[in-house]
Amino acid sequence: MAKETTSGSDLFIVDNSDNDWKVKNYLHEWADIAHKFDIATGYFEIGALLALDGQWKKLDKLRILMGDEVSKRTRKALLFAIFIFRSIIVPDTKLVNRRLISVWD
Numbered sequence: 377m378a379k380e381t382t383s384g385s386d387l388f389i390v391d392n393s394d395n396d397w398k399v400k401n402y403l404h405e406w407a408d409i410a411h412k413f414d415i416a417t418g419y420f421e422i423g424a425l426l427a428l429d430g431q432w433k434k435l436d437k438l439r440i441l442m443g444d445e446v447s448k449r450t451r452k453a454l455l456f457a458i459f460i461f462r463s464i465i466v467p468d469t470k471l472v473n474r475r476l477i478s479v480w481d
C-alpha cells in the first residue's frame with residue numbers, strides 16, 4: 377500500500393471569521409472534490425455534520441480532532457456511537473456499555 381504524504385500546500389485553514397464564507401460552505405463544496413477531511417476544532421457540534429446534508433458521506437475518510445467541550449446533543453450522539461461500536465466489535469463489554477448508558481442521562 378502506498379503511503380500518503382502531506383506537504384504544506386495540502387493544508388488549508390478555514391474559519392468562520394468571514395461573514396460571507398463559512399466553514400460549512402467550504403466543506404460542502406470540497407466534499408465533491410476531496411477524498412478525505414482532517415478537521416481540528418475546539419468546539420464540535422454534531423449539527424455541523426447534519427448541516428452538510430450528507431456531503432461528508434462522499435468522503436473515503438473523515439477525521440475530527442475536537443476539544444473536550446461539546447453540546448449535550450453531541451455528547452449523547454458520541455456515546456451512542458461508542459455503545460454501538462463496542463456492541464458490534466466487542467460484544468463482551470456489557471459492563472462498559474452499562475457505564476456508558478448511565479452517562480447518557
